[in-house]
Amino acid sequence: MYQRPDLYLKRIFDNVDRDRSGSIDAQELQAALSNGTFLPFNPETVISLIGMFDRNNSGTIGFNEFKDLWRYVTDWERVFRSFDRDNSGNIDFNELKQALASFGYRLSDFTISNILRRFDKHGDGTLYFDDFIQCLVVLHNITAEFSQIDTNRDGRIYIHYEQLLNMFVNTKV
Template sequence: MSYQYNNQQRQYSYAPPPPSYGGAPPPPPHLQQQQQWQYQQASSQQSRRQTAPPSAGVDPMLYHWFQAIDTDKSGTLTTEELQRALLNGDWSPFNMETVRLMMNLFDTDNDGTITFKEFTGLWKYIEDWKRCFQTFDADGSGTIDFNELKTALKTFGYNLSDSFIDLLIKKYDKYGNVHSLRWC
């Protein structure tokens, strides 16, 4: 594709630059070299992060899912990226506060993001809780009713009154069932 700008003919193989392109003169040579060096450093670091294959014993599906979630290709997940990936059973996103709490639990280097290794721990945690939920969902309904919750709590060593268990269900039933709790 050919494009005329400032009375000069330019060739582009993809698309013309935006209309505001080219208004400023190029930076001095020493700044061009510095910018090129910074770009090469950043590109090299990003390339190392992106191309590092999962180590032995790592679930390749989980690794590829992590890469798909990492929309900025930084090699880490932000709370926003993680929230977009985590969906409740009704396809609604996790509450941002819940995502932040999970990030804080698994962000072992406290940098505000989670690496693939940290994400693996988070994913195992979620899967363990899901299995726990399914274990006590005796009728396979996808909900934990009063008796199933009472059994679960007793299994964990909590001997709570029926009225307290009722209160728990009413407090944490976000779907309005009043008689049961649902997995996400």
């Protein structure tokens, strides 16, 4: 039986909204998301997601924000599966390298290794789905900050130390 997506999402939202407040906090959202390992979604990723979709800065998301977040996560899940070539449920170094290249990041193996190490929460040299999302959100936000200064688009910026600090402080991670 076909079910309208909004009704399906509303049922999920209502089940996750345990306190019946009409909004979902980080703990409730974490319970709604799956990273494919039967472990809770990475708390840092959950907080990042709420930060991205919490339009009124309440620290929670309402149903309309939840719909947008769900669509975002579902889209990233498709991307994740397309790069998980061996269907292992995680992204290894070579798969991450391919993913980043396809997104326009031209990075050295050394930098990719550092990125992998930074976001590998399980210490097994791979990224699970929630870690993959967090990695890409952070890279996107850092790139956006960098692009504001790289006005001639040559991939280089010349900044003072305080500017660098401000870039990191202003970057939503």
